[in-house]
Amino acid sequence: MLSLEDMIIRLVAALVLGVLVGFERELIGKEAGIRTAMLVSGGAALFSMVALELPYIVSVSTGNLADVIARNSGFLGVIANIVVGIGFLGAGIIMKHESRVHGLTTAAVIWVTAAIGVLVGIGLIPFATISAVIIAVLLYILRGINVGKNAGAQKE
DSSP states (O other), X not given: OOOHHHHHHHHHHHHHHHHHHHHHHHHTTOSSSHHHHXXXXXXXXXXXXXXXXXXXXXXXXXXXXXXXHHHOOHHHHHHHHHHHHHHHHXXXXXXXXXXXXXXXXXXXXXXXXXXXXXXXXXXXXXXXXXXXXXXXXXXXXXXXXXXXXXXXXXXX
């Protein structure tokens, strides 16, 4: 069972990592930037912590905890539904205008930020941190490649 301190540490870590990933989107003026990524990561961490705590909440005593976990995987469904819910959120960002699609990278950033939040929520903070740093660095580095491609397409 998680202590209140553990939950707070995980929530703060998820929020900070969300800010890190959302920073690049904010720099280029996308609607889904720091605040969105922070909330998605924090929300995913909260739902993941709830999923981890559910067996403890529904078991009548610690004596039947193993039975509750073995017979009910519903708490794992909470994490699975984060992926689905974030997919709907991301789909609302993607727009097609004439022959071009806009918002695909931003939607993917929201999706991966939720994954980082889940990692933090289940206690894999070091891996979540490494993932967030790698993703943030790649977004920043590869933005120049994407801008060059878009600039060439606009000249045609």
